[in-house]
Amino acid sequence: MQSxxxxxxxxxxxxxxxxxxxxxxxxxxxxxxxxxTTRKPRIGEENEVHYFFKTVEEFEEMIEKDELLEYANxxxxxxxxxKSFIDKSVEEGKDVILEIEVQGAMQVKSVYPDAIFxxxxxxxxxxxxxxxxxxxxxxxxxxxxxxKRAEDELQMYREYDYIVIxxxxxxxxxxxxxxxxxxxxxxxxxxSYIENMLKK
Amino acid sequence: MQSxxxxxxxxxxxxxxxxxxxxxxxxxxxxxxxxxTTRKPRIGEENEVHYFFKTVEEFEEMIEKDELLEYANxxxxxxxxxKSFIDKSVEEGKDVILEIEVQGAMQVKSVYPDAIFxxxxxxxxxxxxxxxxxxxxxxxxxxxxxxKRAEDELQMYREYDYIVIxxxxxxxxxxxxxxxxxxxxxxxxxxSYIENMLKK
Numbered sequence: 172m173q174s175x176x177x178x179x180x181x182x183x184x185x186x187x188x189x190x191x192x193x194x195x196x197x198x199x200x201x202x203x204x205x206x207x208t209t210r211k212p213r214i215g216e217e218n219e220v221h222y223f224f225k226t227v228e229e230f231e232e233m234i235e236k237d238e239l240l241e242y243a244n245x246x247x248x249x250x251x252x253x254k255s256f257i258d259k260s261v262e263e264g265k266d267v268i269l270e271i272e273v274q275g276a277m278q279v280k281s282v283y284p285d286a287i288f289x290x291x292x293x294x295x296x297x298x299x300x301x302x303x304x305x306x307x308x309x310x311x312x313x314x315x316x317x318x319k320r321a322e323d324e325l326q327m328y329r330e331y332d333y334i335v336i337x338x339x340x341x342x343x344x345x346x347x348x349x350x351x352x353x354x355x356x357x358x359x360x361x362x363s364y365i366e367n368m369l370k371k
Numbered sequence: 372m373q374s375x376x377x378x379x380x381x382x383x384x385x386x387x388x389x390x391x392x393x394x395x396x397x398x399x400x401x402x403x404x405x406x407x408t409t410r411k412p413r414i415g416e417e418n419e420v421h422y423f424f425k426t427v428e429e430f431e432e433m434i435e436k437d438e439l440l441e442y443a444n445x446x447x448x449x450x451x452x453x454k455s456f457i458d459k460s461v462e463e464g465k466d467v468i469l470e471i472e473v474q475g476a477m478q479v480k481s482v483y484p485d486a487i488f489x490x491x492x493x494x495x496x497x498x499x500x501x502x503x504x505x506x507x508x509x510x511x512x513x514x515x516x517x518x519k520r521a522e523d524e525l526q527m528y529r530e531y532d533y534i535v536i537x538x539x540x541x542x543x544x545x546x547x548x549x550x551x552x553x554x555x556x557x558x559x560x561x562x563s564y565i566e567n568m569l570k571k
Contacts, residue, residue: 296569322569325569333557334556334561349549349553353552354553356533358532361534368525
């Protein structure tokens, strides 16, 4: 049965290893949502691969036309998620991954109620702490703030459909693939298939 | 995370190949629900393996005490599904398969709202027909009645959580395993795990 791809929203606290999981998934048959931005391309960055590079006028037109799933202004540059790329990809049958932080993910729910929400968790709080410290680029205060934030974010797990504990990377990636496979077997996706079968 | 096993309800029209799938699953780590009956054991049948063999008095006591998930009287013998075996198995962390026809499955929903309902489908209607004819033990009339019944049963797919199309046996078995894996990652199953983590 050829059918629409899935939209998979991945969230997880800083230190959950979400980014590494995404890198593994796009090596396989998943497509990563591409953001739009008004910042200048850095060396090696290609338009329509790493970002959709836009002028401020183009970006503001996208905002006006409601073409963005969500957007924000950061250091005087716009960043946003164009809906058209996601919609086109799922129509082609591709499964699209959106890496979005918790607050943003809740907004996506109203636009894409059929998306699958997956929360990536560190195996335990000590591990999260040591991963944050391991980066060694932050002061103790910053780590404390991040830990508190991670704790708050963990409380949001109820809003997600699935939990994937990132203990071993390989297992975490397998779990996401199993979730996607199972979601494709959900009965509501078989409506037209079964109706056609019965029509004969 | 050690957790409760799942209750998996498998239904599907006659000729969907449901029985063969069940045989494959119990070769692996799944446990099949054992029925209770008042009929006499046949040669080779063991108590508590093939059936729970009961006297009429014992069986009627089980009915009175509401110990059966469902039961029926067929050719003057009682047949039923004891809840205790299922409950004990899932507590031990075993995933239990219940092979139940469509009408019975709908009754199970009210007793086990957390069960997973999987509908096994033939790949197409012609295949279903040829599988029914292939058995060559029935008259044309009986086959027609069965096909009509299968058609009615297929309409019930909406009541199930998942659809598994039994085109290749191996794929169908894999799909059921993926469903079970994914269901174990559902966020509501992580309530105590996450609460413990946050308590530290």
